[in-house]
Structure formats: structure tokens, C-alpha cells
Amino acid sequence: xxxxxxxxxxxxxxxxxxxxxxxxxxFNFGRIKVLDDVSLRVAxxxxxxxxxPNGAGKTTxxxxxxxxxxxxxxxxxxxxxxxxxxxxxxxxxxxxxxPSFENWMNPREFLTFHQMLAGRSSDQAxxxxxxxxxxxxxLENVARRQIAKFSRGMLQRLGLAQVLIGKPKLCFxxxxxxxxxxxxxxxxxxxxxxxxxxxxxxxxxxxxxxxxERVCTRFAFIRKGKIETEEAISTLNRKLLIAKWPEEEKxxxxxxxxxxxxxxxxxxxxxxxxxxxLLTNRHDGPKVIERLVQSGIRLDEVFFDRRSLxxxxxxxxxxxxTQTSAAIKEENEQ
Amino acid sequence: xxxxxxxxxxxRYLYWRTLISISMLxxxxxxxxxxxxxxxxxxxxxxxxxxxxxxxxxxxxxxxVISPQFANTxxxxxxxxxxxxxxxxxxxxxxxxSKWLSGVIFILAIVIIQAVLAxxxxxxxGRQPRDVLDCYSVADAILNAISYxxxxxxxxxxxxxxxxxxxxxxxxxxxxxTMGVGTxxxxxxxxxxELSNSVVTAAQFLFSFFSVGxxxxxxxxxxxxxxxxxxxxxxxxxxxxxxxxxxxxxxxxFYAND
Numbered sequence: 001x002x003x004x005x006x007x008x009x010x011x012x013x014x015x016x017x018x019x020x021x022x023x024x025x026x027f028n029f030g031r032i033k034v035l036d037d038v039s040l041r042v043a044x045x046x047x048x049x050x051x052x053p054n055g056a057g058k059t060t061x062x063x064x065x066x067x068x069x070x071x072x073x074x075x076x077x078x079x080x081x082x083x084x085x086x087x088x089x090x091x092x093x094x095x096x097x098x099p100s101f102e103n104w105m106n107p108r109e110f111l112t113f114h115q116m117l118a119g120r121s122s123d124q125a126x127x128x129x130x131x132x133x134x135x136x137x138x139l140e141n142v143a144r145r146q147i148a149k150f151s152r153g154m155l156q157r158l159g160l161a162q163v164l165i166g167k168p169k170l171c172f173x174x175x176x177x178x179x180x181x182x183x184x185x186x187x188x189x190x191x192x193x194x195x196x197x198x199x200x201x202x203x204x205x206x207x208x209x210x211x212x213e214r215v216c217t218r219f220a221f222i223r224k225g226k227i228e229t230e231e232a233i234s235t236l237n238r239k240l241l242i243a244k245w246p247e248e249e250k251x252x253x254x255x256x257x258x259x260x261x262x263x264x265x266x267x268x269x270x271x272x273x274x275x276x277x278l279l280t281n282r283h284d285g286p287k288v289i290e291r292l293v294q295s296g297i298r299l300d301e302v303f304f305d306r307r308s309l310x311x312x313x314x315x316x317x318x319x320x321x322t323q324t325s326a327a328i329k330e331e332n333e334q
Numbered sequence: 335x336x337x338x339x340x341x342x343x344x345x346r347y348l349y350w351r352t353l354i355s356i357s358m359l360x361x362x363x364x365x366x367x368x369x370x371x372x373x374x375x376x377x378x379x380x381x382x383x384x385x386x387x388x389x390x391x392x393x394x395x396x397x398x399v400i401s402p403q404f405a406n407t408x409x410x411x412x413x414x415x416x417x418x419x420x421x422x423x424x425x426x427x428x429x430x431x432s433k434w435l436s437g438v439i440f441i442l443a444i445v446i447i448q449a450v451l452a453x454x455x456x457x458x459x460g461r462q463p464r465d466v467l468d469c470y471s472v473a474d475a476i477l478n479a480i481s482y483x484x485x486x487x488x489x490x491x492x493x494x495x496x497x498x499x500x501x502x503x504x505x506x507x508x509x510x511x512t513m514g515v516g517t518x519x520x521x522x523x524x525x526x527x528e529l530s531n532s533v534v535t536a537a538q539f540l541f542s543f544f545s546v547g548x549x550x551x552x553x554x555x556x557x558x559x560x561x562x563x564x565x566x567x568x569x570x571x572x573x574x575x576x577x578x579x580x581x582x583x584x585x586x587x588f589y590a591n592d
Binding site: 059060062063066068069070086087089090092093094096097098099100101102103104109113114116117118119159162166172 | 424
């Protein structure tokens with residue numbers, strides 16, 4: 001197995017960890033299109049986040065990457081190989097959003113089961129691996145307790161411990177902090193930091209945008225099955241333009257909104273002293289400033305500010321979620 | 335073949351809830367058989383073969399222990415159980431074969447318990463044990479178990495709604511036809527012996543559509559080897575297992591649930 005691991009990781013140095021080309025996925029014989037022409041490249045060692053509103057296609061995309069769903073069209077390569085290749089599975093860890101466990105097992109039995117499935121031998125090193133995994137998720141004190149007696153947060157921790165089994169080079173985590181208390185979230189953050197340090201590639205699907213911003217290196221925003229934005233977390237800087245005006249010369253807000261709309265940017269917020277302008281591209285800044293000045297708006301000071309993922313995408317996520325809820329409600333009423 | 339799946343599936347059978355459910359099933363069967371044996375029923379080899387080691391218990395047990403959709407040992411019904419398993423380097427054919435083998439092993443244990451109980455019941459009812467039990471009946475039970483388990487593996491390899499519906503239809507058809515035959519026999523005033531034989535024959539006839547058994551007495555005692563019977567039996571098992579692997583390979587285990 002070590003040969004396989006080496007082969008896969010050697011190839012990883014040449015190819016991106018994940019390469020997705022023109023992926024499409026439909027259900028119900030093409031009637032429900034969930035993913036539409038998705039292309040993505042995740043570099044080896046990236047902590048990559050998939051964000052987007054409910055029903056955007058994040059989980060489906062992850063399912064395709066894990067070869068648990070069959071794409072309707074397009075191509076996926078994991079370390080240069082198809083996602084259902086046995087060598088890929090040997091280096092993959094996965095935490096589903098709603099993991100289900102056997103009631104009768106205890107954590108140690110459960111991890112042993114997954115260790116055997118991962119093809120690891122049951123020697124002292126394997127036993128240590130289980131101890132380490134349990135310690136990493138702070139479940140070592142309940143290692144012999146029946147899973148049936150576990151709380152939701154403890155089950156989530158156990159699911160995470162299972163991901164650590166088999167020393168994965170690529171991890172897929174679907175809502176890893178779901179049902180966890182603040183210490184649990186801190187623990188997930190630490191595990192992700194460890195992954196980052198060890199060069200493990202991680203794909204996370206989460207709604208906790210603040211958490212993602214703290215630990216991830218790149219993100220993709222998905223809406224209605226399409227990737228709208230894909231960039232590094234570090235480029236979140238300089239996408240928010242703060243324009244301040246003199247106190248006594250507050251501009252006409254209608255005019256300001258109209259000019260910004262013409263420039264293709266959004267007025268994110270405004271008060272008596274300033275406006276926050278959300279740029280699509282940071283290079284749009286000078287053009288926007290020029291147009292504002294041309295339209296007679298006097299500006300005292302203009303500077304770029306950092307904007308968090310939450311500020312950038314929460315409105316889009318909430319809007320889509322409201323639409324989805326309304327659609328479900330309408331469907332139920334019919 | 336996956337040792338992990340085989341080992342842990344067999345280990346799961348020893349979970350107290352599974353054991354209690356199966357014990358209740360066997361107890362019900364023993365009471366029924368005991369009651370029948372205490373009447374004037376003439377025990378034929380056919381009757382013993384169908385009633386004592388018929389498909390009912392292996393069918394229920396196989397369904398109960400093999401299928402993750404039907405097994406009640408999981409922590410949550412709506413959770414992702416198989417997707418987690420198939421994210422590991424486990425070929426789906428290996429999963430199917432391991433489940434089948436573990437089911438066969440477990441049902442063999444049930445058959446042995448049934449044989450012991452049948453032996454004891456015959457003694458309690460004042461009959462000669464050899465009247466109700468012979469090695470051919472036990473051999474048939476084992477061969478049937480192999481075949482039924484393959485059928486159940488196929489049903490459990492189908493996506494949940496299909497698996498449930500197919501099982502529900504088989505079950506409903508068996509109950510309705512058996513009850514129908516029983517009622518008709520009662521109306522026409524048959525004796526207990528004839529009534530019991532009619533019901534058994536009806537159930538046997540119906541099961542023969544879904545799962546092909548083999549009569550080991552016929553195989554060993556006939557002057558020529560009944561090759562056709564053997565080929566039909568083996569191809570039936572192979573067919574179910576092949577279809578199971580195909581269904582499992584085509585099956586999708588993940589869905590948008592956020």
C-alpha cells in the first residue's frame with residue numbers, strides 16, 4: 001500500500017490535487033439540473049472551501065468528487081486519476097454531513113472497522129493511529145462507550161476521527177462543525193491547521209463563513225449549480241472601496257446609486273459620512289472614483305478596505321435561501 | 335472479499351436487539367410447528383422440508399441482518415451510512431460478496447438451531463425424531479439459505495424505495511396467497527393435515543418464482559445426476575449476485591441535502 005501512496009503523492013506533485021472540467025450533473029432524467037458546466041482546479045495542499053446558499057449544488061459537487069455520484073457530463077481527476085480509482089480512495093478521507101453509525105459499536109470498534117476498510121494492518125502502529133485520532137477529537141475518555149449514547153456533537157467528532165484514519169492526503173469535509181459547540185469548532189480549526197501544515201488537501205463544504213475565512217486558503221462561491229467566484233482568501237482585500245465625503249456635502253443617494261450601477265458595482269452600505277462600495281474586481285476602483293467625481297460627487301477620502309467572506313456572500317446566500325424556502329413553501333401548498 | 339465487512343457484519347448479528355428479534359421469530363416458529371406436530375398431522379418428507387426448514391425464517395433473517403436499509407442497528411435512518419463505507423478503498427463487488435457470505439454463515443447457524451429444535455419438538459410431541467428430521471432436509475435448508483440470501487442481497491442492493499417496495503410486494507403476495515389457500519381449504523372442510531399441506535404447497539409454489547431451491551434427496555438418490563436442476567440452482571444464485579453487483583455499481587450514494 002505504501003507504494004500506492006507514494007505513486008499517488010508523486011503524481012500529486014505534478015498534477016493538481018483535483019481537476020474538474022465542464023462538470024454537469026442532472027437528476028430525474030435531466031429534468032433537475034444541479035451542476036452546470038463546473039470547472040475547478042484545487043492545488044495540492046490547498047484548504048479549499050465550497051460556499052453558497054442551500055441547494056446551490058455544493059454537496060452534489062462533493063459527491064461527484066468522491067465518485068459517489070456519477071456526473072452527467074464532464075471530467076474529474078483526483079491526483080490525475082478518476083475519482084473512483086482504488087488508489088485515490090486509499091488516500092481519501094470523507095466526513096458526510098449526516099454520518100450514520102452502527103449503534104452497537106463503540107468509537108474504538110468503529111475506527112478499527114474503518115482502519116480495516118482503509119487496508120491498514122492491525123498492528124501496534126494501527127492501534128496508535130486510533131489512539132491519536134481519538135485524542136485529536138477529544139473522545140479518548142469515551143472510547144469504550146456505545147455510540148448509541150453519543151450526542152450529536154460527539155458523533156460529529158467521531159466522524160472527524162474517522163477521517164484521520166488511514167493518513168489521508170485528500171479530505172472531503174461536509175459541514176464539519178455541524179452540531180458542534182465552540183470548543184468543538186476550535187478543535188476542527190486545529191485539525192485543519194494540522195492538515196495545512198502536513199500538506200493535506202482539504203475540500204470543505206460549510207456555511208460558517210467566518211470559520212472558512214480563518215482556515216481556508218481558497219474558496220469557490222456556487223450558486224444555482226454554477227461557480228460564480230473562485231479565488232484565494234487573501235484576495236478578499238481591496239474589494240471594498242470606502243468613499244468619504246465632506247460632512248456638509250452629502251451627495252444625492254439616488255445619483256450615487258445610479259452612477260455605481262452604471263459602473264457595474266454595488267452600494268453595500270452608506271451613512272451620513274461615507275459609502276461602502278463593493279467592487280466586482282479590485283481593478284475597477286480607479287474607474288469608479290473617476291465616474292463619481294465626473295458626476296459631481298465631492299469626495300474627501302477614498303481607500304480600499306478588507307471585506308470578510310460573510311459580508312461579501314451573506315446577502316447572496318440569504319437571498320437564495322429565502323427564494324428556496326419560498327419555492328418549497330409554494331410546492332407544499334400546491 | 336472484504337474481511338472488515340465480513341467480520342463486522344457477523345459481529346453486528348450478535349447485537350442484543352438483533353438476537354432478541356431473531357429469538358422471537360424462532361420461538362413463534364417453534365410454537366407453531368410444535369402445535370402442528372401434536373395433532374394427527376402425517377409428517378411427510380415434503381412437509382418437513384417446507385415447514386421445518388422453509389424459506390420463512392431464512393428470508394426474514396436474511397433481510398433483517400443483511401440490508402443496512404432494513405437493519406435497525408443504525409444510529410440514524412436518514413444518515414449517510416453506505417457513502418461513508420464506499421469512500422474507502424472497498425470495491426462494491428467485494429461488499430456484495432461479503433454481505434452474502436456473512437448472511438449465509440448466519441443463516442446456517444439459524445438452520446442448526448432449527449434442526450435442534452425440530453428434533454426436540456418431535457420428541458416432546460411423541461414422534462420419532464427421524465420422522466421430522468433427516469440429513470436431506472438440513473442440506474436443503476442450507477442450499478435454500480444460500481439462494482434466499484442471494485435474493486435478499488439483490489433486494490438490499492437496490493436504492494431504498496425500490497428495495498422496500500419489492501420486498502413489500504413479495505411479502506404481501508406470499509401472505510395473501512397462503513391465507514387464500516388456507517381459507518379455501520377450510521371452506522372445503524379439509525383435515526388439519528391436508529390444510530397444512532395445502533398452505534405449505536402454496537407458499538412453496540410462490541417462493542419458487544423468486545428463489546430456486548434444490549431437492550438434495552433427488553440429487554443424491556436419483557440414478558442419474560439431475561444436471562439441469564443443479565444448473566438452474568447455481569445459475570439462479572449467480573444471477574442474483576451478478577445483478578446485485580450491477581445494481582450496487584450503478585447505485586448513487588450521495589445527494590444534495592443541504
